[in-house]
Amino acid sequence: MSYFNTTKKGEIQELREGIGSTNLRTKKDSMKRVIGAMMAGTDVSSLLASVLVNMQTTDLELKKLIYLYLVNYSKSEPELAVHAVNSFLKDANDTNPLVRALALRTMASIRIEQIAEYMCEPLHRCLNDKDPYVQKTAVLCVAKMYDINPQLVEDEKFLDTLHTLLSNGNPLVVTNSVATLAEIQTAHPETTIFQITPDILQKMSAALSQASEWGQITILDALAAWYTPQSPKEAETLAERVSIHLSHNNSSVVLSSTKVIIKLSEYITDLNLVDKLMKKLTQPLVSLLSSFPEMRYIALRNLNLIVQRLPSLLVSEISVFFCKYNDPIYVKMEKLEIIMLLVNEQNVPQVLNELKEYATEVDIDFVRKAVSAIGRCAILLPGAAGLCVDTLVHLIETSQVNFVIQEAIIVIKDVFRRYPNKYESIIGKLFSKIEELDEPEARASMIWILGEYADRIEGADNILETYFLENFADEPHIVQMAILTASVKIFLAIPSSQPLVQSVLKIATKKTDNPDLRDRGFIYWRLLSVNKDMAKAILNTPKPPISTHKDLVPKDVLAELIPYLGTLSSVVHKVPDSAAPTGQAPKQTSIPSGDFAFQQEELVPASQTQSYPPPTSHNFDAQANDEELIDFGAFGLSAYNTPAPASSGIDLDFLTGMMGGTPAAPPKIDYNFDALPQLALHEGVCVFGQFGQLNRKTTFFLRFKNNSATPITRTDFRFNTNSFALKPQSADLGPFPIQPGQQRDVAISCDFDQSQLKVTGPDVQVGIQCDLGMIMFAARAKILSLTQYNLAADQSKPKASSVKNRNATHSIQNASNFNEFVQRVSSYGFVETNRMVKDGLTAVQLFNEIPALNALLVVELILKDNQAQCVSRTEPEYLAQMLNEELTHILV
């Protein structure tokens, strides 16, 4: 039976009779047909009066149908809808909770202000109903009412009721209250309707374990968006609590838990715990990829952010991102993105094999992206560049598909930019495919290579003339520009090609309407005619290194996006305010006036609407193209900023300085940094360091060498809780940025902070958070660098004798210069407390202490019969071994 075939004439009359029938079955059937007609777009509003008559029915099914009808037509007939109010009010008092809830829900869905006013009384009653089903429905009605008439909600103090309902025993009532408060807070950020106080936090976390999956998400989302932990302890407790939900079957619960944990981890000071929490995330996140395709897509978009934030989390799991043949294309594209974020020197051979495999697939976009990814690998990983170039050449030689070759040539140009004078041997192979290039970008890339290596390519001028000059006027803009620059470069390399460059300049300046091309032509022309050497210097200026950034989302955006994982903004990688095209959905006014129009009619697939360049190959190309202008741009810069050079001397250093932006040199520290041991190597960042003393203060000497390709713009330097209660005074290694290739030497003085004390061992765990992620390593603390200097001998005497336990005895080999040993020990701040010379026996007692740790150190040097001995005693005992080791060093 179908309810949709009701458009015939007379049908309406028939329906009216049906609704008026005394037979319940006929009534219901007719009503269903009315709804069907309504859906199909037939106007059945004329039946409103007949329908209203039946509102008092006790049949729940019929009642639902009538309500459905009312909701639909009340907008166009508000007066009639008001007639229904009495029935609604009566139903809202029914003994059946399902009917009460239904009446209230329907009333709130009729979005008319008058109805909202009538609703206040039943809403008050239902919010305090004894039935949870009615309550949870009533809670959401507050949100609906706020949407229609916020003032009314405030006047009636419904929000206060919601706050009390947060401690309700039913989890769904609590989570709906959270959802309502959160929604109002989001829509009105200027208010303070929803503040997560410790009290509310406690209620929310109590409801978390009992709530349904959807309720858990509501709570987790609210925590991620608005909750700031008051103390590390609080963050730890909550993170532990949330982490159990990582094993939930529902992928969105996993994603929401993940974001809460990542956010909380920023407030946790115990790095071990942070590490443990992050480890817990890995497998649940990988499991998201076994979900249905749409969820895989969302998971991948989110993982993209998570990987950028926590690069180490998934690096060992790269193979789960390898594409399956039957993955939907949008999943494949995102997987490729993540593979490119995770690729490193170790896994690059495996990744290249995969990329090569993808290059044989069918989807053009995916294949191009895979080919371009091979080039990106080369640019990112100097160690693997050779392998990548071989792979590209292999593709160019074997592929029968035109666009693979073109894409390969486009990326090879970038590889040349990155590694000048390294892979020119392959140029010949590229030129064998010159006739197959028909895309502007590929042609422009080829021409660039031609110009750049004109001196090494035999007959470069002929190639340019034969293959590219013929249709100069019809070429796209970027190809024209490339030809112009290349022809000048070729002329500088091969002076005999003067006629060629002249003809190009002539066309470019005389026969073109494009001002860019014309102006560039004029400048080259003038430059060449005035001074050829200068032209050479300008055109062959070393180009700024091509960007090798892996990180595609700006850091600040990334930080803002983490609390929104799982939401739309994490999918489009835009901060919430800009994620939804206008933030909030446009509110409908009470008088319907036209549809909300699509002013921006353009179609934008979600993942391509990013505010920064999308992470596709085009990103690179765009950069490369911009920088390509530098052939000319560099000249512009110097011409305007410096007095015109007299003849040929353009200060190239000055130019590079302008581009690179050298930071101010840091203050000099009097310490031999070259002797520091290497402690960590992470993403190309090399860290050397050691504890020592500077100006009698415990200091951590650090050399931070940036061998990566990314400039370091921020650092956060921290110690984990350690045996010595050490805490660095400053957290940054500024001034920034630390450019690739630069190193920074810093002396970080350390304080003692009792809250940092935790007896773990002689190593201090150090964490440096920087652009490239977290660098973690352990540095051996030196007890002698911790000791404090200012001791009065008389005071220390009794203390020294109080240390009873005896650690170890060292025999000193070279006893003849006994006094020198005494000297050496005291140079570390030890004070002589006792000296005994008797019967050829000399005993010297030296004392030192670390007040912050209540540690006492006693060293006794004994010389007897030309045999020297050293005895050390310490308190507390865990320092004994360290002192021994260090003494051995001193006494050798």
Add this chain to the structure above:
Amino acid sequence: MISAILFYNEKGEVILLRNFRGDIRKSTSEAFRQKILAKKDTKFPIVQLGRVTFFYIRVEDVYIVACTGGNCNAAVVFESLYKLVEVFKSYFGGLFNEDTIKKHFPLMYELIDEAFDFGYPQNIDPEVLKTYIIQGKPITAQKAQQLSVHATGQSNRPPDLVYKNNEMYIDIIEQVDLLVSSRHTILNAEVNGQINLRVHLSGQPECIFGFNDKLFMDKHNDLSQRAVRRGRGFQLELDDIQFHKCVKLGRFNADRTIAFVPPDGDFTLMRYRISERLVKPPFNVNPVIIEHTNTRFVVQVTISSTFNPQFVATQVVVKIPVPHNTARTTCDVSIGAAKFEPTQHAIMWRITNFPGCSSTQITASVQLLASVVQQAPWPKPPIAMQFMVPMATSSGLEVLFMNITENKLNYQAERFIRYLTRGGNYLIRYPDTVGRNTENPIKATKN
């Protein structure tokens, strides 16, 4: 949250629309039809048009679209849409398509209104909904009062359930995914398992479930020793476990005990995943291409099973793709039947029974149509395999116990356990090289 849910048919007509917030108008649904469905531009599951974001899935011949104007939780939207479809299927006898929508639309409205309120998912569980959304049977006020605790998720069992025979069916289903590269290395292998329960139990039973989980055994020494005594010494390390919402996660986190009060009916108790470190693929597949001429080549695929000989794989299907311009093929197989299916562009080799620890081979000679125009090269889709191995788990997971206690009724419940391993994305790429590759060992080896 969600502003509206729309159901489109293949032609792009809206066949059902539920508007939660009144901000989605006809022009909005029209825009989606014109821009996406009409152009068949369904490349991304999320689309932004003007000020509205559309999330859509496709089920049979229906597009289900959720619209929103704000920044809502995208994961929730998709998860809840799929759950909603499950509800519909459960109500409509496993079917969901354009016809069922037209037939049952009043019920669908009712269900959507229970599942979502103001766009917030409330209760999308078919078993729970079925207790109070019943067609044609009125619910008394008294009954409704009892049900509302259940309907709001406070208790996941309807009150006063009584079964004459208390039974629980436990199905352990493992799906093996495999990706072998053209060089015979395993790129990715994993087992996605799920434990499905069908619960017919009276009252409020409390269940504790145990399997040979290494971490659980480590914490419960007595149990693991008992298992070893029974000859079940194998301990399994899972990469990840996900549980149904009824499982007490706090308790699992504390000592890895899986304790729960099951909902009534069918549900998935847990899902788990084991990655390549521990998985031994049940079948090794080794393809070799021997090219004779431009228009003819021979492909030889050897398949050997690695599982215990006491098990037999059934419904084995091997799909060997061939180029689009294939004219005809001749296949030589020792067991099963193979035939070229032009619509699939593949040779389908079907084997009814494939015993463990055995091996067999197909040799197919493929004749291509000669063509003057040079065609785009054949992208060589991977060889895909499907199979079922009843009573076996490829991970080695075994149920150790399922304790059911009901304090008031005190009955003994029957338990039935079944195991099944099946092939999921079981893909083997064609070799790069033509000809018999003697360098590579026949068996797939790990990197």
